[in-house]
Amino acid sequence: MKQGVTTLGAVFRPQAPPERLRGVVRAAEESGLDQLWVWEDCFFESGIATAAAALAWTERLKVGVGLLPVPLRNVALTTMEAATLYRLFPDRALLALGHGVQDWMGQVGARVDSPVTLLREYVTAMRALLAGKRVTTDGRYVKLRDVALDWPPATVPPLIAGATGPRSLKLCGEVADGTLLTAATTVDMLRQARQLIDQGRAAAGRTDDHQVIVYLAAATGEGAAERVAADNEGVAGTAEDIAAAVRQLAEAGADTVVLQPTSDEPDPEGFVRFVGQEVRPLI
Template sequence: MASLGIIFQPSFPPERLRGVAQRAEAAGIEELWVFEDCFRESGIAALVAALAATERLRIGVGILPMPLRNVAITAMELATIDRLFPGRARFGVGHGVLDWMGQVGRRVASPLTLMREYVPALRALLAGEEVSVDGRYVHLDRVRLSWPPQGRVPVLAAGEGPKTLALTGEVADGTVLTTGTSPAMTRDALQRIRDGRDAAGRDGEHEVVVFVNAGFGPTAATDMEAEFDRWGFEGERRVAATGDHDEVASVVREFLEAGAGTVLLQSRSEEPDLDAWIDDAGAVAARLR
């Protein structure tokens, strides 16, 4: 089932998160995702705080940088969260920003190799399996969680380049596409993901989550230009859903028709009236039901 959500960016102070999550739930929004950007806010801490502040809202983290996190620790955290809040948390992992990884001495020579080793190990641990791996980056010796999730916990992986997208199809349960991805780019990404799944002999569901810049009101398109500049987006990547509720809903439908299963609206990094923006996102969600 298609889902509409919003993103809480770490450009906003952490103490705003509880109120944002509660307002999103009251507005009828289905999901709220948080970031783990160096060196701003913890994705896991923010995820748990938002879950504890709400009753029904699904909370996702996109993404947890794999180089920063031992896979066993990540598995322990995700399993604990899912047992505390069954079925309400969503988890994405990824390469992380390579420059940030370098700042903390965790930049790896082959991010693709890390993903190829890390994601299957994480999925196996969350499935309650005993895991032994002696890879280039992941090393586990008969590791098994004492308290694995009681149900299936999908692991999503972020991808942008063609090789990473194919690899997410090969090893993950879903793919996260960041802001600056157009509907046409979403279609292309889906084909690369399918190619990866086919090559690995995988079938079944593979969800695609896409982040989409969004702004409301008659000046939203103009206002968004500075946000594109802030992110360094050029050409086709300068894509956003802007305008009134119907116009934004129309763009969201384009992403859903391109194959996205979840569309997450992302405000400007310094949105001046975040409460009103959340209410507008809720109005869009109502139009999509």
């Protein structure tokens, strides 16, 4: 059983306008926070654009995109963008791939019949391209002909996949290097997810490290309990209350816990400082 979590992060939610990003990024860097995650939710903000800006404004902070909806993005384009970030900001960019919200994918004409098949083909092709290989593949969804990156990263970074369903969680263990879980994940659900991920890893004969990253909705200060209740999930209270919830997830198998503010968080900068300066020392 895990005795603690090694990494603590926070989310910049795209419900805040893009011009708020810089202040939140600076607060994360200055407060000692390990990671800041941004989202590519339709139809708010670009995950790659916000991540690039956040990385450029900081020196040590790791910035994750959780997650990039693969039906929306051609794998060659995503890999080009990823490789650029990995080379510009070595060891600081984290990218998670996932199915995307199916209703949103339908709105833009990108919904597929088999999201699991698409994610398998996508992660496999992206890993090969990042490794500097020349790729030709004719899958159900991913089709590449003699494609290779001119500027692949010096080392292939871990590829993270996001999932909720059993088939997708097993696939994460099989083809990805880490799994991102939503804030709806309870302690029991996390334990079950780790079992499914491990089944996928065993089926693929994988013995390498596999990081599990879990979002945890959180709020503090005046009205915190009401805001969390409106989101139907999460923990509200003091730094000690939130740290206790983080430790529970760590003991259940989380390697990283990313605190997710409510959609109506009144002070995104203050939330990030709270996580870095008050919660992090208690983990």
